[in-house]
Amino acid sequence: MLLIKCPWCGTRDESEFSYGGEADIARPATPDTLTDAEWADYLFMRKNPRGLHREQWVHAHGCRRWFVLERDTVTYRFSATREPG
């Protein structure tokens, strides 16, 4: 059983959570000034690292809050969950 620590509810089973993709992707402040390549980069390109990855998760069946956590994509070890923003 894989356990994830919600910053608010505490440690729960992974089945209570949903994955929300890579963290820290900010929407460009002035989209109309972007080239197609820059816009595509924002929309589609992700890091996909081997090792530590900062991710967004939501405690879907619990408190329904979003948070950020760090996952090692090699060992699947979760660490350092925190509130977003």
Next chain:
Amino acid sequence: MSEVSQKRHALASFPGWQGAGAQAAPGVQLEISPYLGYLNLRGDPGDERFLQTIHAALGQPLPLVANTFTKALIPQEIAQGHLSIFWLGPDEWLLVAEPGIEKALAGRLRENLAGQCHSLTDLTGAQVLLRLSGDHARDALAEGCTLDLHPKVFKTGQCAQTTLAKASILIALTDDLPVFDVIVRRSFAGYAALWLQHSGADL
């Protein structure tokens, strides 16, 4: 708005379900409370004025500790009965009271919270409470719930939003006997009740 002339029990159409309760299995007693009043309240727990207003209005403070609930008598001037307040998230609570009382509670809260940032939603009719008790209640739940329900971990006064098999639930331990209250969406009530009957039968 059309008037609904008769309330329909959430488990009325399920075979073998007679009346308000059933012996799910030896040592597992299942009761259903289909018509309680439910209010969802949101606000900033860091705002002292918000907390004090609620405390004064309801006669009991909001539980601020994660995964806990409180239960107390409702102030006489509002209504006769009890109110349970469940922590749902860092700024969200579920208020559960006897049938019909939720309107008086909501009225009092709206009046006292006027002008303050908050959200109050009447969820009455959207969920059903299943009460599971008996020596094997804990075992029956453990078959489909990923929470650690051991009495040293999940104690009386604690609650949690989690899953029971495929259903999202709010579970609370209301008595050491043990007595578990499981609040489930109305549309999942039949599924959850039948699932509990079956899991109890497996023990």
